[in-house]
Amino acid sequence: MCILLSGSVALAQKDKQLSEKRIREVMHAAYEKYRNTTGGANASYIPYLADIDPKLYGIAICTADGQVYEVGDTKFEFGIESISKVFVLALAMRDRGAKAIEDSIGVNATGMPFNSVMAVELNPRRAVNPLVNAGAMATNSFIPAASSAEKWTKIDDIIAKFAGRRLSVIEQLYASETATNQHNRAIAWLLYSYGRFYGDISESVDLYTRACSYGSHTRDLAIMAGTLANNGVNPVTKEAVIDEALCPKILATMMTEGFYDSTGGWVYHTGLPGKSGVGGGIIAIVPGKLAIAAFSPPLDHAGNSVKALKTLEYIVEELRLNLLDARK
């Protein structure tokens, strides 16, 4: 009884860290601390991304009870890119089940870059992770539907539910990616050659490319991630988007592969599931509590936003959000 009591008192103390005042304070402190940080470079292999203003910077936090806090350029729409992989995975998992994802796509870490061919070659089962390009394209191919148009409707609907508003594809970005995605097409063919692709190749690559080309702003990402923090219920609209039992499975893939070959470093610093995109966005989820999103276009060698990474690491440390940290 005594132990229980002191445990819950300690938990309450820890949660005091999460008062509205404290969240705002830390978020604004992060913004001031990193707003002039330089380093990294915009993604240039997708020409559209190279031209985005590298100075744009936004942070948004969405709590599990639906409060949204924002600072900076949080309404600027940028390419969601690989962050879309998380939500397309949620759809495939909803329709196929968590076991089928594990068996047919794979859930282990590749420890390799997001567009690695070797990740496919070196794994005896040719299993990848749904959060690298190979696994994400296979995941698109795995969504059950009568046609590609129907799959897109499913993707568009679930993305809208996660965000609490309908997102639009940035057509210029989509065209830019489509004109330069030969490497992704090659990866899809490779998976196909090993029997690890489950639908029409060009259609699946196209769905993947289109989903990466959604325009999202930092606030959207915080709410989408907030839905995963809130057991699959959008904390703002209160709509149930996916079964709560799937959330820990989705978060597990983020913990193992969310930052590709830099995932170990991310977990080392934050102890949280997170995901980056080459558009400059990053999300992090604290189950049951909140989600954080940050955006800044310049990327490091692994394709993760330099400033967003620093921002999230700082906020996680200051608010004591690391899941692996049992300090009171």
Ligand SMILES: NC(=O)CC[C@H](N)C(=O)O
């Ligand atoms: N890491 C990323 O965000 C990569 C996504 C990008 N659409 C690609 O396929 O290369």
